[in-house]
Amino acid sequence: MxxxxxxxxxxxxxxxxxxxxxxxxxxxxxxxxxxxxxxxxxxxxxxxxxxxxxxxxxxxxNSVSDMVFILNNKGVIADANTSAEAQLQYEAGELIGKPINELHRGTGSFLRSIVRELKKGNGLIAESSVLYSSEGAAIPVSISATYFKEVHQQQPVILLTACDITYQKKAENLVIRAIIDTQETERRRLAKDLHDSLTQQLSAIKFYIASIVKSVKSPREKYILLKSNDALTTVISDMRNICFNLMPKTLEEFGLLQAVKEFCNHFLYQKKANFIIEQTSSLPELSRELAVDLYRVVQEFITNAINHGSANKISIRFSYLNGILKILLEDNGKGFNIHQSGGGMGLQKVQSRIKSHKGALNMISTIGKGTCFKISIPLTKQV
Structure with missing residues (x-):
């Protein structure tokens, strides 16, 4: 051979x-x-x-610090790098075979939105989202996805990367918190100045005009004085409304619940919506900062529900049990797509106010069926 x-x-x-x-x-x-x-x-x-x-x-x-996943056309993880396993707290190979939606805890919309954008011809898409570890911890991430195809493959796979932006989110929340605190300080100062100075001076002028009206003989001059008195009455009323919106005295003197009731009965809203305000249990005394933050959250929800959602029925429920304050806000407005809302500054401030007190906000909204905010705040160290 x-x-x-x-x-x-x-x-x-x-x-x-x-x-x-x-x-x-x-x-x-x-x-x-x-x-x-x-x-x-x-x-x-x-x-x-x-x-x-x-x-x-x-x-x-495996050397990339970001989480990297290879998904098949059904959204099942075909491979994941060691960073994904470590950050999501899974054993080696344990992620393979899991649907990516399971890590997102969505109903399929997460993968569908990615595939929809990729099918539009967008070679690379990026968006913010949340992935959950095996222990249930929520990790805010920046998602990037693109199609990837090897020569021997008939169907392309999806190459998805997720960058942990926890520290970025914390920094953003600190900035927003600083903005909020600065605004509240300025609102309180401005409300005090307007009430103690300008409103008092206008009231004095009104008193002087009223005191001389009867002594004026000329009908024309008396008419002018009466019109001036009416104008001052309107201006003083407007000034008080401005002071109310800047910082309602009721909030500091009588607490959150009474301030919310006063806001709902305010002339701006009393003819626009029907309010249901309930308190299922007695509430403890809240710190001033927490009371102001929750008041602003309710204020923001009502304003958006009426001005943007065209709601005519708004429900506000307060409850307190086992050291947890819960607030349920619901409207029957237009609703919105939470994932496509863009997370405007108003919503970011709402989230930042709640997170700064170690609270949680669960937002639920359906197009045509209204919006619901479920707020939970631990009060064991707040009061």
Whole structure:
């Protein structure tokens, strides 16, 4: 038997074991067997190149600090890098076979929105979202996704990366909190200045005008004074309304519940919506900062429900049990798509106010069926 045939058999066995370092030497004859040997050597080089390329990709895949997932066309995780396993607290290989929606805790809308955008021809999409660890911890992430197709694959897979933006979110919340605190301080100062200075001076002018009206003989001059008195009455009323919106005295003197009732009965809203305000249990005394923050949250919800949601029925319920203050806000307005709302400054401030007290906000909204805010605030160290 030709020794070269035995060497071909040996080399093929090594190739099957992943060893591609040795080539078979050609004989001086360059016959048919040498032609086979040449093909075997070329095969070894190709297999070696593929293996190096795959190992190189695997090393990069697992060295990236961001979470990286490869999803099949049904949204099932075909592979995940070590960062994804570590940050989401899964064992090696445990993520493979899980639907990505399970990590998002969605109803399918998460994957559908990604596929929808990719099918539009957007090569790379990016959006903010949340993934949940195996322990149930919510991790805010920046998601990027694109189609990825290898030569031998008929269907493209989705290459999805998720960058943990927890610290970025904390920084944003600190900035928003600073803005909120500055605004509240300025509102309180402005309300005090308007009430103690300008409103009092206008009231004095009104008193002076009223005191001389009866002594004026000229009908024309008396008419002008009466009109001036009426104008001052309107201005003083407007000033008091401005002071009320800036910082209602009821909030500081009688608490959150009475301030909310006063706001709902305010002339701006009393003819626009029907309010249902309930208190299912007695509430403890709240710190001034917490009372102001919750008042602003309710104020923001009502304003948006009426001005943007065209709601005509708003329900506000307060309850307190086992150290947890709960506020349920519901309207029958137009509703909105939470994932496409953009998270405007108003909503960011609402979330920041609640998070700063270690609270939680659960927003539920359906197009055509209204909006619901479920707020929970632990009060064990708040009062």
């Amino acid at each position: 030709d020794k070269r045939l035995k060497e071909i058999s040996t080399r093929l066995s090594e190739y099957s074991a992943g060893k591609f370092d040795k080539n078979i030497l050609l004989s001086p004859r360059l016959d048919e067997v040498d032609a086979i040997i040449n093909g075997i050597n070329m095969l070894g080089e190709e297999l070696k190149a593929v293996t190096i390329s795959r190992d190189y990709f695997t090393n990069i895949f």
